[in-house]
Amino acid sequence: MRTPPRFRFWRTVHSHGWSSLAPFEIDRDTRSLGVALRIANGTVVHCSLRGGPHAIIAALTSKNPLRNDERDEIRRQIAGILRVDDDLSEFYAESRRYRKYRWIATSGAGRLMRAGSVFEDAVKMMCTTNCSWSLTQAMVRNLSLELGDRLEGFAAFPTASAIAQTTELFLRKKIRAGYRSPYLLEFARRVASGALDVEGWRHSNLGTGDLYEQVTSVKGMGPYAAGNLLRLLGRYDYLALDSWVRKQYYAKYHGGRKVRDETIERRYEPLGPWRGLFFWLDMTREWLALESPF
């Protein structure tokens, strides 16, 4: 798959924590990203992805030979996950206007990795709320292992229907989702029934404020989760503050001293609709050390 100029595979993989959540797995030795994807007809395909100078190289494994249309579907999912088609030229032009952000354009940062579907991103986001990262990893892993379609040793992320058919007790006991269980179940049932078209959020014509309202109307999606999900939808108006980024901000700009959220928001306000992306990259600039040529 051809990639646009300044696309950085490994940087995108490390843009935030998603690559360490099932069904993704990272192989640091080969600098590859593995993922089990489910296509529309229910077939599970394992993809092993590597970055090249101008392309993503994908090795696909499936039970049966894949038809061309199935390969196209996989290609579209991979492009969506790695944000290959996102046009960041306007963002890079904006970053060049500020001396402290010029590194963003030159390093090709700014593509935030996402899941194969908006549903998966939203469920994962709910699983990041009010708990440690290790618990998030456990909940997401349990969802894939218990409810995802399988290919040999790999399991794809479960569909909305698969989660919708479970019970609150199952989600509590087997998934360890705790009090999030009724929220996850209600969300999955609304998506599975067609009452809520979350996949449409990626191409919605709604203004960001209206979309934010729609996202926060889902129980379990508060300001933090909604702000982060909007970033994965290509909307960067919200800072999506949580305890980790607040700590980073306090350390970077106030010697570790706590400040009000309004103070943080004031600093990034002049950066306009890209402020959420500037903020995230500003807080994670040290991750540059993880960078590879691709």
Place this chain on the structure above:
DNA sequence: GCGTCCAGGTCTACC
């Protein structure tokens, strides 16, 4: 090994 405390976002009830 056991008990206790705390961190982590969101919801709901209440003022």
Place this chain on the structure above:
DNA sequence: GGTAGACCTGGACGC
């Protein structure tokens, strides 16, 4: 509109 308490789990800590 703002605030307090509940929700649930894993990890840290003290014994």
